[in-house]
Amino acid sequence: MDPIDTKDVMTDGTTLVSLVYDGGVMLGCDGKSASAVLIGNRMSDKLEPLHEHIYCQRTGVSAHTEAVARYARYFLDSHCAETGDLPLVETAASIIQKIFYENGKYLRGSMLVGGWDPVEGPQLFDVNKGAKISKKIAWNGSGSFVIIGYLDKNFKENMSKAEAFEFIKEAISLATYRDGSSGGSIRIVDITKDGRKRHYIPHNEKEIK
Amino acid sequence: MLDPTPKTAKDHPEISGGSTIGIKYDKGVLLAADTHLMYAGCYWYKDAQRIHKVADNCVIASSGDYADLQMLLKKLKDKNDYDIIAEDGHQHYEPKDYCKWLANVHFNKRMRVDPYYNSHIVAGVDSKSGDKFLGTVDVHGNNFEGNYVLTGIANYFCNAILDGNVTDDLTLEGARELMTKCFTVLYYKDKSQGDKIQYVTIDTDSNVNFEDPVTLESKWDYHFTKHLTNDHTRDVRFKN
Numbered sequence: 001m002d003p004i005d006t007k008d009v010m011t012d013g014t015t016l017v018s019l020v021y022d023g024g025v026m027l028g029c030d031g032k033s034a035s036a037v038l039i040g041n042r043m044s045d046k047l048e049p050l051h052e053h054i055y056c057q058r059t060g061v062s063a064h065t066e067a068v069a070r071y072a073r074y075f076l077d078s079h080c081a082e083t084g085d086l087p088l089v090e091t092a093a094s095i096i097q098k099i100f101y102e103n104g105k106y107l108r109g110s111m112l113v114g115g116w117d118p119v120e121g122p123q124l125f126d127v128n129k130g131a132k133i134s135k136k137i138a139w140n141g142s143g144s145f146v147i148i149g150y151l152d153k154n155f156k157e158n159m160s161k162a163e164a165f166e167f168i169k170e171a172i173s174l175a176t177y178r179d180g181s182s183g184g185s186i187r188i189v190d191i192t193k194d195g196r197k198r199h200y201i202p203h204n205e206k207e208i209k
Numbered sequence: 210m211l212d213p214t215p216k217t218a219k220d221h222p223e224i225s226g227g228s229t230i231g232i233k234y235d236k237g238v239l240l241a242a243d244t245h246l247m248y249a250g251c252y253w254y255k256d257a258q259r260i261h262k263v264a265d266n267c268v269i270a271s272s273g274d275y276a277d278l279q280m281l282l283k284k285l286k287d288k289n290d291y292d293i294i295a296e297d298g299h300q301h302y303e304p305k306d307y308c309k310w311l312a313n314v315h316f317n318k319r320m321r322v323d324p325y326y327n328s329h330i331v332a333g334v335d336s337k338s339g340d341k342f343l344g345t346v347d348v349h350g351n352n353f354e355g356n357y358v359l360t361g362i363a364n365y366f367c368n369a370i371l372d373g374n375v376t377d378d379l380t381l382e383g384a385r386e387l388m389t390k391c392f393t394v395l396y397y398k399d400k401s402q403g404d405k406i407q408y409v410t411i412d413t414d415s416n417v418n419f420e421d422p423v424t425l426e427s428k429w430d431y432h433f434t435k436h437l438t439n440d441h442t443r444d445v446r447f448k449n
Contacts, residue, residue: 013250031434034400037362042397043434049445073443142250180250180400185429187438195449198438202429209404 060109
């Protein structure tokens with residue numbers, strides 16, 4: 001069966017920047033879903049909850065990655081029912097890796113999985129085309145190519161919460177300033193052992209517009 | 210003997226600009242274009258000028274390939290120079306002559322399967338009769354005139370806003386309001402559109418006024434985007 005590939009498919013050609021800071025994980029994304037010519041949704045939400053303390057971020061063809069996240073949520077939920085315990089972030093990342101690796105002919109996308117678990121603490125995994133890599137800072141999407149130099153120069157391990165927030169906000173503002181497929185507002189979720197907290201920064205409040 | 214090597218031509222615009230709009234108002238013509246050029250999916254240039262003055266009473270705005278535009282502007286400037294020299298200081302070519310020339314050039318290149326990837330708006334005021342002129346030329350050589358003209362993606366989005374509202378007694382402020390509405394819609398929906406717009410007006414007294422670019426206002430903090438996120442629609446149990 002040939003993989004189906006339409007010409008003008010709606011993708012989340014996007015900017016994702018996530019990092020592990022001192023005490024938690026912060027995942028940040030922009031807000032634009034665009035196809036080759038038109039903007040489908042200028043305020044989309046690319047952060048998907050997989051469990052209470054685990055989030056994933058999507059990039060690639062929107063339809064494919066939303067379906068993968070939905071399956072991953074289901075498999076993770078039935079895994080938690082069997083073990084009766086909170087899931088590990090690595091489990092969630094492995095489930096997503098398995099789905100992408102075995103259906104790679106039909107799917108086009110990749111994900112960043114981040115969260116907190118009671119065994120290892122805050123973690124971040126970059127599931128990029130079937131390879132799962134644990135990282136302290138991860139980026140993906142077309143807009144991330146624009147800011148790789150900025151991230152290499154300015155990232156420090158074990159930042160405080162306020163430093164990490166400003167870092168992600170500035171990185172995504174720089175990426176949306178230049179990349180055509182990223183834009184709009186910034187969404188950030190901050191996951192610690194006490195739960196998750198969402199932030200929304202509209203386009204008018206960025207410093208670099 | 211025919212040359213056996215295959216002929217190749219560029220098949221898409223490289224550094225390209227978004228759409229442009231022109232509206233006639235009661236005392237002249239208003240043109241607007243944004244200042245962003247897109248290349249390889251990125252906003253490569255953020256302060257380019259896409260509206261140029263060709264003669265004392267004629268202005269051209271164009272969307273599409275920027276390299277083709279610069280080559281065409283060189284040829285148009287040569288035509289204007291020749292006109293002034295040949296007529297001893299009096300200008301003979303009117304805006305509708307420049308528009309017709311552009312349409313012929315585009316059609317000629319299109320028939321040789323090597324088009325200029327541009328759509329132009331030619332605007333101006335006839336120096337003898339004082340009539341306003343507003344015409345458009347597209348990549349195939351189609352040439353239309355009207356009370357309002359659109360190039361690029363604006364053809365799909367902005368006809369509904371402008372049709373019926375561009376009347377003979379439209380003031381300059383009314384024309385600016387219509388332009389702002391059109392460009393807001395384009396900024397929200399078109400990937401290659403930026404938010405810095407440059408307006409140019411031409412009076413019936415042939416005063417051409419290039420204004421500085423202004424930034425569009427846009428609204429991004431609706432209640433539903435801030436609070437109704439994926440947390441509410443996906444089936445995950447949260448404690449708070």
